[in-house]
Amino acid sequence: MNGDKRVLITGAAGFLGSHLCDRFIKEGFRVVGMDNLITGSLRNIEHLFQLENFEFYHHDVSKFVHVPGNLDYILHFASPASPIDYLKIPIQTLKVGSLGTHNLLGLARAKKARILVASTSEVYGDPLVHPQHEDYWGNVNPVGPRGVYDEAKRFQEAMTMAYHTYHKVDTRIVRIFNTYGPRMRLNDGRVLPTFIGQAIRGEDLTAFGDGSQTRSFCYVDDLVEGIYRLLFSNYVNPVNIGNPGEITINEFAEEILKLTGSDRKVIYKPLPADDPKQRKPDISRARELLGWEPRVDRSEGLQITYDYFKSLPEVDITPKDF
Numbered sequence: 001m002n003g004d005k006r007v008l009i010t011g012a013a014g015f016l017g018s019h020l021c022d023r024f025i026k027e028g029f030r031v032v033g034m035d036n037l038i039t040g041s042l043r044n045i046e047h048l049f050q051l052e053n054f055e056f057y058h059h060d061v062s063k064f065v066h067v068p069g070n071l072d073y074i075l076h077f078a079s080p081a082s083p084i085d086y087l088k089i090p091i092q093t094l095k096v097g098s099l100g101t102h103n104l105l106g107l108a109r110a111k112k113a114r115i116l117v118a119s120t121s122e123v124y125g126d127p128l129v130h131p132q133h134e135d136y137w138g139n140v141n142p143v144g145p146r147g148v149y150d151e152a153k154r155f156q157e158a159m160t161m162a163y164h165t166y167h168k169v170d171t172r173i174v175r176i177f178n179t180y181g182p183r184m185r186l187n188d189g190r191v192l193p194t195f196i197g198q199a200i201r202g203e204d205l206t207a208f209g210d211g212s213q214t215r216s217f218c219y220v221d222d223l224v225e226g227i228y229r230l231l232f233s234n235y236v237n238p239v240n241i242g243n244p245g246e247i248t249i250n251e252f253a254e255e256i257l258k259l260t261g262s263d264r265k266v267i268y269k270p271l272p273a274d275d276p277k278q279r280k281p282d283i284s285r286a287r288e289l290l291g292w293e294p295r296v297d298r299s300e301g302l303q304i305t306y307d308y309f310k311s312l313p314e315v316d317i318t319p320k321d322f
């Protein structure tokens with residue numbers, strides 16, 4: 001049914017992009033993946049290369065984007081996403097959120113394609129409203145270290161709405177909250193792969209600050225389902241997709257120690273600048289509009305993710321710079 005529909009997925013070799021490629025292939029779409037591999041890996045999509053309905057372009061989307069042929073949908077997921085990544089490559093992060101988004105909106109306009117852009121809970125910054133509803137405007141430090149990511153994403157949303165309003169481009173905006181699952185990089189610095197990597201290597205787990213800050217972790221399959229439903233809805237304003245199950249970093253560390261059977265302890269390191277103190281999505285909009293809510297609870301999702309990390313070759317569990 002979807003066999004004649006063609007979707008471009010940027011950031012295809014990354015964690016979320018690769019899962020989206022799998023989903024759209026499964027639904028019968030022709031998928032065009034695009035990635036410059038700055039934080040992604042072809043290993044995440046190597047199983048797709050043999051398929052007739054999958055193509056891949058190695059390209060930096062901050063430069064002019066050309067895709068021959070028709071496109072029906074564009075999912076713009078290219079961007080470093082982990083704090084240590086975007087702090088190492090701040091200018092590229094600003095460019096992919098701004099210039100990259102501009103290029104893809106232009107492509108969507110030219111191809112008459114619907115475009116969904118990946119925004120983030122980081123647009124709420126260190127939130128003063130809890131849980132975070134889409135109508136909250138956020139509390140972002142534009143000149144702090146995280147500003148390169150947060151402001152790029154806020155600009156991305158503004159540019160997307162402007163293309164919708166002034167050029168009548170068919171747009172969608174998803175605000176993604178912390179998501180985890182297989183194909184995260186063990187060394188990407190995000191809390192879940194860091195803790196699991198530390199536990200596998202028999203090291204203590206490093207909580208930043210006093211570990212009282214909270215996050216709400218969503219399993220990747222739930223996120224992909226929410227994005228899929230949003231793309232095929234008629235709703236153009238931002239929609240939060242995330243799991244409202246909120247947990248402190250200290251509690252999360254204890255869960256990982258238990259899951260992995262580690263006898264190590266939690267040690268404390270300085271809290272990074274502007275690290276949000278609390279984060280939990282209000283998903284009432286997604287519930288009402290998309291009939292969506294997460295289905296995979298944390299114990300199940302963590303077990304699947306731990307099994308994935310354990311299955312990696314030894315070389316992959318050694319921390320290294322990308």
Ligand code: NAD
Pocket residue numbers: 010011012013014015016017034035036037038039040041059060061062076077078079080081082096100118119120121175176177178179180
């Ligand atoms: P990731 O680093 O695994 O994937 C990002 C991919 O984009 C990588 O493959 C990278 O090589 C590619 N990329 C980066 N800059 C590019 C450029 N200029 N041109 C082409 N490709 C480029 O990260 P992820 O977790 O899969 O995140 C994907 C998207 O989802 C990002 O836009 C991110 O901001 C957003 N997001 C993710 C989360 C999360 O919890 N994972 C939360 C909020 C938002």
Ligand code: UDP
Pocket residue numbers: 082083178189190191192194195206207208209213215249271272275276
């Ligand atoms: N964090 C931590 N130890 C680590 C890595 C991260 O305590 O080794 C904390 C971090 O300070 C933040 C939370 O875990 O409060 C989530 O961090 P992550 O980088 O995963 O995502 P984000 O801050 O973007 O939500």
